[in-house]
Amino acid sequence: MKVNEFMKVLEQNKNKELVFSYAQDKLVGANYHLTEVKNVQFDTTDCGGKTNFWEETHFQLWESPSELGKRTYMTTDKILSIIKRVDGIKPVKVDTELKMEYGNDSFATSVMPVEHITLQESRVLVSLFAEATRCKANDACGIPEGAGAAQKEEATCCA
Template sequence: MNTQEFFEVLETHKNKSLLFEYAPNLLVGANYHITEVKHIAVDSVDCGARTDAWNETVVQLWESPKELGKRDYMTVFKALSIFKKVGTMKSYDLNAEVKFEYSNATFHTAQLFVNDFVIQENNLIIKLAIEKTDCKAKEACGVTDKKEVVASGEVCAPGSGCC
């Protein structure tokens, strides 16, 4: 989901509570805060020596240990006011993919993408998911199916142009 689409979902449901599901049936605690909004410009070179560039909006979620046991979630309205204030200070690339950075005592720090959202009662639940790493230069590496390479025992040799 890009940043514009995310903001549109929030605008449509601003009278609801905002919850984040970081893994199936696991919610970020009600004691979360939006601690940072990053406007990231990625400038990359993949393993096939191809360059690429894109922007991302990364929102950091943090659970305050001082508010353990809190039951009321942040409202969408409050989150929107945070995002609007950030936008007055640093402009958004509204086409940039929006991601969420999160961790807790049992879940490693990860950047999660928005997989979906649902409305349950008075809650807007943003469903997050992990994006697996992948070889972006499959053609240059001769990789047609990741499992096929692992199963056949092939290994990329130095200088082969492969990952």
């Protein structure tokens, strides 16, 4: 999901609680804050020698230990106001893929894309998913599309 698509959902769902699900039946605590908006650039070379460049925008979510008992979530309006404040200081790249950075004591910090958004009467539920690492040089490594882990291990070009 692109940043501008996410912002459009927030704008169309004024003053609703914004809730994030980071795993099956696991919600980011109501004590979360949006602590950073990151314009991220990737300039990479894969094991097959191909270079890649892309940009993403990461929103960092952090749970405040001083607000552990909090029961109400940040609203769509509050998140939009933070994004707009950041955009006034350093332009947010709204045409890039949006990913959420989040972790807690029992979940390693991860950067996760939006899987889907569920609109509820008083909430916007954003479901995230963890992406698996993968070889970006499948053709150079001889890894067929959709190959299982055992096939990929046999075909690795980096061994």
